[in-house]
Amino acid sequence: MENVEEIRCLFPIVKHKIFMNHAAQSPLPKPVADAVKRYVDDYSNFGASNLPELSDLGKSIFAELIGAKQSEIALVENTSMGLNIAANILRYPPGSKVVTTDLEYPSVAYPWLRKNLNVKVHYVKNVNGKVPLEEVEKAVDDKTVAVAVSHVEYANGFRNDLKALGEIAHRHGAYLIVDAIQSAGVVPIDVKKDNVDFLTTACYKWLLSPPGAAYLYVKEELIQTFEPPLTGWASVDQKIFETVDFWDIWSLRLSETASRFEVGTPSAVSFIGAAEAIKMLLGFGISNIEQRVLKLTDRLIDLAKASGFMLQTPDEKPHRSGIVNIRTDKAQQIVKKLGEKGIVVSARARGIRISPHFYNTEEEIETLFEEIVRLEKLF
C-alpha cells in the first residue's frame, strides 16, 4: 500500500483522535466531505432542478464493489431495511424455518421474529466465537427458507465463509441472505463467486460514508420472481414516466430490475457521499485495504497475547476481519477513559472492540494498547 502519510492526509480525524471504531460509525474522509459540501452548495445556490446529473447514486460503483450488475442493486436507507425487504418478500409455508446464528446483530434476527410471518428462527450456537459449518449443516433442512447471517459478526469480527454457507442453503432450496455492513469496504466481496442471493449494507461504517445510504443486492434470476413488500413511484421503470404527462395510477408495472424494491425519493446527499467514498476505496483496492488492516490487527493480537489478555476474536486468518475484541470485565470503564483521551473504540460483549481502518498506524495501535494495559491495572 502506498505511503500511509499520504493516505492520512485524506482523513482530517487523525489530527484530533486515534479513531479505531469503524465497526460503529466512521468519520468522513476529506474527498467525501467535499463531495457532500459541493452538492449542498449547488442545491442551495441553484435548487434541486439545476443539480448536475446525479448518475445512479452509486449503484454502479457499489455493484463493482461486490461483483454484481447495476440492475441487481436497489437503493435503501439502511441495512435493517434491506434485511426487512428480503424477509418480507419470501414465502413461508407452514413449518418453515430460518437459520441464523447467536452472534448476530438484532437487525439480522428481528425481521423473522414477527409473529405474522409464522416462521421459526433457529440460532446456530457459536463455539468459542466461531460459527461451526457442521452445526449450520445440521440446522438447515428442507423446511429452511433462508440462511441469514452477517458476513462479519459485529461483536467479535468472525468472518463467515459465504461460499460454504451458500452451498449448504442451496442444497436444501434455501436462500442465502447476507448483512455485509461489517465487511463491505474492508473485506473483498464477490456475490457471484459465493453465490449469494441477497446482500445488503449501509455505508456509514467501513465504507466511510454518511448515514442514510445503503444498497440491497438481489440476484438477477430472483428479481422478477418476487413482488416488493412496499411500492411507490420508484418501484416502476422510470422510462414509463419520461414519455407521459400523467402517471399511470391504474396499473402497477414494476421495474424489471432491483429498482422494484425501491419506494420513493432517496437521500441524495447521503448517496453522493457514498459514491465518492466507494470510488476512493476501490482506487486503493479492497484487497490492499484488507491486507493493511490485517497487518494492524495482527500487531494488536500479538500485543494482547503477550500481555496475557484473552481474545474473543478467532485467530484463523480466513475468519479474521477488521474487528478485534479483547476480553475484559472492565470494558465499559476503559472505553470511557480512552474516549476522554481521544482514543475511540467500543465496549461490546464484555470486551473492548477495536476496529482500525487502513489509514491507522502501528504506532496508534501501540499507543492504544499501552493505555489499555495501564487502565486495566487502574480499575
Ligand SMILES: Cc1ncc(COP(=O)(O)O)c(C=O)c1O
Ligand atoms: C451487523 C450489523 N447489522 C446491522 C447494523 C445496523 O445497520 P443499519 O443501521 O444500517 O440498519 C449494525 C450496526 O452496528 C451491524 O453491526
